[in-house]
Amino acid sequence: MTRRSRSRSLLITIVVVMLSFFPALASAQSPEPLPARIDAVIELPGAGPPRFLNVSVDLGRGPWSIEGCVSSARGACSATAQIALDDADRRELVSRIQLAQARMRCPPPHSMPGDPTYTITTPSTSWEGALPRDPALVPSRLGTCAGANSLAWFLVERFGVPSLSAPQGGH
Structure with missing residues (x-):
């Protein structure tokens, strides 16, 4: 075997090995499918007695919306409101889920200790975390390493929670 044919053989082997990894890399980086539904209970930042955003997000075929309430009880709603998500909201929600x-x-x-906690569940997974008690500190706890916090805060913002510093009744 000549030196040139050995080099060519080595190059071909390297290319074949590299190509065999591309499908694995692509599938490892592909986003998971979106859940059909998201349920969340988010204790809201701010002073005063605890308040909870209790919501469900339907990601089915119809228009996407957030439905739920702000309540003094975790998981309880005496009446609910429904917030429709426009195209920009949908794109942002997908980004936060991913x-x-x-x-x-x-x-x-x-x-x-004492930071308000949240639980977000989908049919296939759940996330638990905490947001800072002071609403002004929330941006410092969002970002790439805080994906679930970013999703929780998106739900709070889009639901249009009234003042995060004063206790409220049902929404």
Whole structure:
């Protein structure tokens, strides 16, 4: 075998090995399918007695919407409101879901004792976390390494929660 044919053989082997990894890389980076439904109970930041955003998001065939309430009880609604999501909201929601689904290698999220907690569930997974008690600090706990926090905060913002500093009744 000549030196040139050995080099060519080695190059072909390297290319074949590299190509065999591309499908695995592509599938590992492909986003998970969107859940059909999201349920969330989010204790709201702010002073005063605890308040909870209790919502469901239907991602089915019809128009996407957030339905639920703000209540003094976790998971309880005496009456609900429905917020329709426009195209921009839908794109942002998909982005936040994919960020939450991503398996990022990040340090554990920072939280303090007494921070309001949340639980977000889908048919296939759930996320639990905490938002800061002070609403002004929320942006510091969002981002690439805090996908579930970003999803929780999106739901709070889009639902249009009244003042995050004063206690409210049902929404």
